[in-house]
Amino acid sequence: MINVLIVEDDPMVAKLNQKYVESVDGFNVKGTISNGEEALRFCQKNKVDLIILDIYMPRLDGISFLKELRKKFMMIDVILVTASKETQNIDAVLKLGAVDYLIKPFDYERLKNSLESYANRHRILCCTDTVKQDELDQITKSFDARNDTRLKKGLHKKTLERIRQFMKNNDKKYLSSEIIAEEMRLSKVTIRRYLEYMEEIGQIKLEVEYGSVGRPSHLYKYIGD
Known part of the structure; x- marks a missing residue:
């Protein structure tokens, strides 16, 4: 089971995100927290595999929280779910190791795909000692579009x-x-x-x-x- 922490200051959005995450097999929401300071304390005391993180939050914003997380050598994976479209913010969190970035408002299917991809990544990296190249390509997305077997909507x-x-x-x-x-x-x-x-x-x-x-x-x- 993948343990998830949702860090989101809007209670309605946090509740919706929890509902979405728990609808995907293999994920368990350990808690929902409204600011980065409390989230840091939670991560120090609890086992968390994945954080669903907003950027715009009081007391400690998402980017500052992620920096503090890395300073404390907590290698917890992070998916950003935020209204922030600024390229400098996107660049910053990707360099800090975010595994995905979703801009609000987002489609449920987009989040579901992100979680399913993360579950595959987690399975490969946490449950085996070595990997094959094709498995690594799955999680790094280094293969190009011609190797992607999914068709666009409306094509058969x-x-x-x-x-x-x-x-x-x-x-x-x-x-x-x-x-x-x-x-x-x-x-x-x-x-x-x-x-x-x-x-x-x-x-x-x-x-x-x-x-x-x-x-x-x-x-x-x-x-x-």
Whole structure:
């Protein structure tokens, strides 16, 4: 069980965060605290694996709290959940070892994904003596987008594979979305959505061809997995 401390000065937000955290398997909220000073004392007396931390708090703000935590050599993991969008604050907490940073208001799914990723990290680093490279890549996120098997919302694996195979079979030439749509009997809008995704993950290359009149043509070529 992963023990979590929520440090948040807004009681309603703290209660909501507790509800979210406890909805994810494997997490237990040990307490909710409204300021950094009390949170430090709590961490010195209790076993805490993960802190859900706000930045804007009275008496001791989130960044100062995190600095004090590190000065005392308490290597507790921290996920920031805060309204702060300032780049200097984000840079500071990342350098102090924060494992994630969520800007309020946030989607529940975003926090859930963060907690599930942390649970995987915790399992790998705390329950084994050595790791393989692919396991390390999972927790450092050093692999690029083309190795991420999750699809964007609205895309379907079978349709993506059909289009990928078609592009692979015609990898010697550039093709327009109109030609691909006609050959595959799919709408141009659908084809473009999948082509944009494939370009993003590095499977196809886009070339823009400028003619003498009209709009430029977008041409696509398969470049590999």
